Structure formats: C-alpha cells, structure tokens
Amino acid sequence: MPRRPPNLTVRTRLVLHTFAAALSILITRDLLDAATVFIAAAIVMNATPAILVARRRTKEVARKNAEFDAMLASALDCIICCDNDGRITQFNPAAESTLGHSRVHMLGAPIADLLASPASGARPDRDIAGFFEKGYGPLGQRIEVEALRNDGVRFPAEMTVIPIHFDAPPTFVIYLRDISDRKAAEAKSKHAAKLALVASQTDNAVIITDLHGRIEWANEGFERISGYKIADVIGKTPGSFLQGQETNPDTVRFMREQQRKGEPFNVEVVNYSKTGRKYWLAISVQPIHDDNGQITKFIAIESDVTNRKETESLLQNAKEAAEAANRAKSEFLANMSHEIRTPLNGVIGMAGLLAGTPLNQQQSRYAQIISSSGGCLLNLINQILDFSKIEAGKMELESVDFDLRLAMEDVAQILARAASKKNIELVCHVDPALPSLVRGDVERLRQVLINLINNAIKFTERGEVVVSAFATAQT
Numbered sequence: 217m218p219r220r221p222p223n224l225t226v227r228t229r230l231v232l233h234t235f236a237a238a239l240s241i242l243i244t245r246d247l248l249d250a251a252t253v254f255i256a257a258a259i260v261m262n263a264t265p266a267i268l269v270a271r272r273r274t275k276e277v278a279r280k281n282a283e284f285d286a287m288l289a290s291a292l293d294c295i296i297c298c299d300n301d302g303r304i305t306q307f308n309p310a311a312e313s314t315l316g317h318s319r320v321h322m323l324g325a326p327i328a329d330l331l332a333s334p335a336s337g338a339r340p341d342r343d344i345a346g347f348f349e350k351g352y353g354p355l356g357q358r359i360e361v362e363a364l365r366n367d368g369v370r371f372p373a374e375m376t377v378i379p380i381h382f383d384a385p386p387t388f389v390i391y392l393r394d395i396s397d398r399k400a401a402e403a404k405s406k407h408a409a410k411l412a413l414v415a416s417q418t419d420n421a422v423i424i425t426d427l428h429g430r431i432e433w434a435n436e437g438f439e440r441i442s443g444y445k446i447a448d449v450i451g452k453t454p455g456s457f458l459q460g461q462e463t464n465p466d467t468v469r470f471m472r473e474q475q476r477k478g479e480p481f482n483v484e485v486v487n488y489s490k491t492g493r494k495y496w497l498a499i500s501v502q503p504i505h506d507d508n509g510q511i512t513k514f515i516a517i518e519s520d521v522t523n524r525k526e527t528e529s530l531l532q533n534a535k536e537a538a539e540a541a542n543r544a545k546s547e548f549l550a551n552m553s554h555e556i557r558t559p560l561n562g563v564i565g566m567a568g569l570l571a572g573t574p575l576n577q578q579q580s581r582y583a584q585i586i587s588s589s590g591g592c593l594l595n596l597i598n599q600i601l602d603f604s605k606i607e608a609g610k611m612e613l614e615s616v617d618f619d620l621r622l623a624m625e626d627v628a629q630i631l632a633r634a635a636s637k638k639n640i641e642l643v644c645h646v647d648p649a650l651p652s653l654v655r656g657d658v659e660r661l662r663q664v665l666i667n668l669i670n671n672a673i674k675f676t677e678r679g680e681v682v683v684s685a686f687a688t689a690q691t
Contacts, residue, residue: 294392298327300385302344314394316366327390332362332370344388348377355379363392372399421497421518424504427511429453429475441497441520443490454516460488471501478503478511484521496525549600557597564590592630599663618658620685621646627665628683635673640681642669647686 288295288308294315297306304327307319315330327344331352345355353359355377363373376391421438425431430453434446442458449457455468463486474481480502487497498521504513567586575583628644635642665683672681 294390294394296327296330296390296392298344298388298390300344300388302327302347305387311392314365314392315363330364330392331375332364345379345386348388352377360395363394371396419520421516421520423454423516423518425453425514425516427513429455429514432513438518441489441495441518442487443493458487460486460494462486462494463488471499475501475514484525495520495522497521557594560590560594560597564594588630595663595666598659602660602663613660614657615655616658617653617655619652620650620654621652623658623662624665624683624685627662627669631666631669631673634670635681638673638676640673640676640679642673643680643682645682645684647684650685650687 288306291308291310294311295306295308296304296311298304304322304325307317307322309319311317311322312319317325317330328347348355352361352375356379358374358376361373361375362370363375364370372395374393374395378389378391379386380389418435418437419440421441422435423431423438424433430451431449434449438444439446444457455471459468467483467485471481471483471485480500482498482500484496484498486494488494498519499516500518501514501516503511504515506512564587567583567590571580571583571587624644624646628642632642669681669683
C-alpha cells in the first residue's frame, strides 16, 4: 500500500517546487537558469512571512471593524463621527432613533445641522475643533447643548467630543445623550424642594399620606398644632390618634368616603392634641396623581380655626340671648297691652254711654273728648301689639271693603287739635275719581296716616299739612 505524503504548507510546497526546478536545470547544465531559480526560491522563502503577516493583519483589521460596527449598533447613546470639515462619517442606530434621521441621509451632512446654533455664533468652516470649543465647550468634557430632531423639535442633550488622531487631519467622535427626562426630573425636584420649603415655613399643618391614608410626611406646622413628633406618626392614619369624643362621626364618615372615591374635599373637624387640648381644624384634602392619572397619595392642608370657632360660638350665644330677650319683651308688651286695653275699653264704653245721656253742650264736648282720647290710646296699644307681631313674624293684614274718605276724615279729626296748637292748617283731599269703597286693612291704614301726619305736624313750623289720596294704578 503506497504511503500518503505528509501535509505540507503552501510555503513549503512552493519552495520544494522551486528547488526541484533548479535541480532539473542543473542536470541539464544550464547554470545561469539554475541560479535564477535558486534566487527565486530564496525570495519566496524570505517574502512568504511578510505575506502571511499582511494576511493576519487584514483579518485583524476586519475583526476590529466588525467589533466597532457591533459597538456602534448596540450603543444606547448616539455615536456620530465627523471629519475635520464637520462632515458626518458615522451615524449609529441610536442616533437614528434619537434624532429622527436615517444613516444614509446623514452621511456627508454637516454636524452643525444637528445642533442649535451656539450663542457665540461659531461656525464649522473647516475648523471643527474650534467650532466645538468656541461654540459649546472644551473637547473631551461633558457639556450640555441643545440638539435638533428631524422634525425641528429642540431637546436638551449631553455631548462629549473626542478627537482621534489616526493621521492628519483627525477624526472627531461625538457622544450625544438625550437628557430630557433628567432635566424634567431635576425641574420636578427643584419644584418639590420649593414646595417643601414653603410647607416647612407655613403655620398650617401639611400632611402627605399614601393611598390608604397612612402618613408618609408632615411638616413642622403639624408638630406645632398637634404636639406629636413627625417620627412618631409616620405610618399611622391621622384619625387614629387625633380624633376624640367631640369629633363628629358624620364628618369622619364623609372624609373616609371621599378618600375611598379619590375625590377632594373640605371639612371642619374637632381634633385633640397630644396633651388632650381640643382644637378645630379646617382641612382641605387633594389627591395626587402620577403620570398615568392614577392616585398615589393625598395631601392635606390643615388650618387651626379654634379662635374663629370660639368667636362664632360667642356670637351665636349672644344672638340666642338677644332673641330670647326680644321674645320676653314682646311677651311683656303683649301682656301689658292686653291688661291696659281691658280697662281702656271700659272707659271708652262708659264715655259712649255718657254721651247717650242728656248732657249740656259742654258736658257733651267733654264726653266726646274722653271717647276720642280713649280711641287714640287704644290705637297706640294696638300699634304696640302690631309691633310685637312684626318682630315675631306673625303680622297679618286684613282685606275688607271700607270708605276711604271716612277713614281720612276720622284721622283728620283726631289730629286737628295738634295742628291747631301750632297754627297749622290740616287739609285732607280725596280724588273724586276714586271709588267710594276700596279694599284693604283700614286699621293699618289709619296707623300709617296718623304716624305720617303726626311727623308732618311735628316738623312743620308754619303753613299747612296736606294729605292727598289718588289712584296710581287700578287692579
């Protein structure tokens, strides 16, 4: 069985073939050709290592390029390369996603198209290093810039520019990261810090609870009002240690129901401090929602309104006392009026009987004066009773037919003596167009006319007092 030749490398085979050719030439005694072949073999022997090294280097470069491409593709940040003229040479997928441009579209485009114009007005103009340093900041350091998306929207970004000197001119690698979320979080944090400062300085109590009403945070105002240390109440519901005997159960049920429904509410409730002091709180509770609209917490702002409640109580007690005194006064006036009216009616009745007996002119006049004066006094007593009815809200008006002319003449006769004492003429005039009978409360009308005419006579020094009755409308 023939022996199988051993495995030989390409280089060895090439050398062996070359030496075989040289030996055959020597056999044919062509020395010049043989020397040429030996020289070629020597060249092959010396050149082959260089060829193999070059091949290995090519493979290494290809592997490095593949690793670089994989790194660009897997990077979460934008990685953009540009030449010294500011033209983009690399644009990874993260840059495509963040900036909204395709890689094909951006290769060869100016890097300045992706950045808001710097305040310094610097432009690339074939000096990209100067553009970055003058317009945005030092190379190799993280700087905050305003980047531009494909749709024209600007957003805050963090940028680092690294120059790489493979050869002259250098290549620039730009790392760009969208920091919109971070900026929003920082703004929220600053806003929360301001709110916390306000909450810590206010005299009101501020409490933040979880979804189940357990305290997560409270300010110093809560400590001042309740007397409890914040550390002692974390994780507890306020009602478990603040409510007491005089806390209204209906108010407590209302607060729990509003909290269960996740709705805001305002209440006033009695609480008790750590020392047992009773105090009133005006509480305003608002739900706090997350970005998805779900309620995660409640915030309560509590104001101590004990002084106001005490003042309201004093005013209420004073009002009730005044109403009680007013009722007592009205009852007294009513009783006294009834007591006075009974004998007065007797006087008026006897004067009427006396006027019906045989009397001379003077006696008849006296009897008439007694009857008229008794009538005035009885009218005054009726007014007192009416005033008591008005205060009690029990005033009722009659609606009967009466003669207006006769009613005005009666009033004029009663007040004529008072007018004559001041040498004032009292004139009553009734429009002839008015009907003989009108409907209303004749006694109340007399009271009003007597009061008006009495005041007119009292404040008139000379001349006359005229009372006129005429129609303004007809129903």
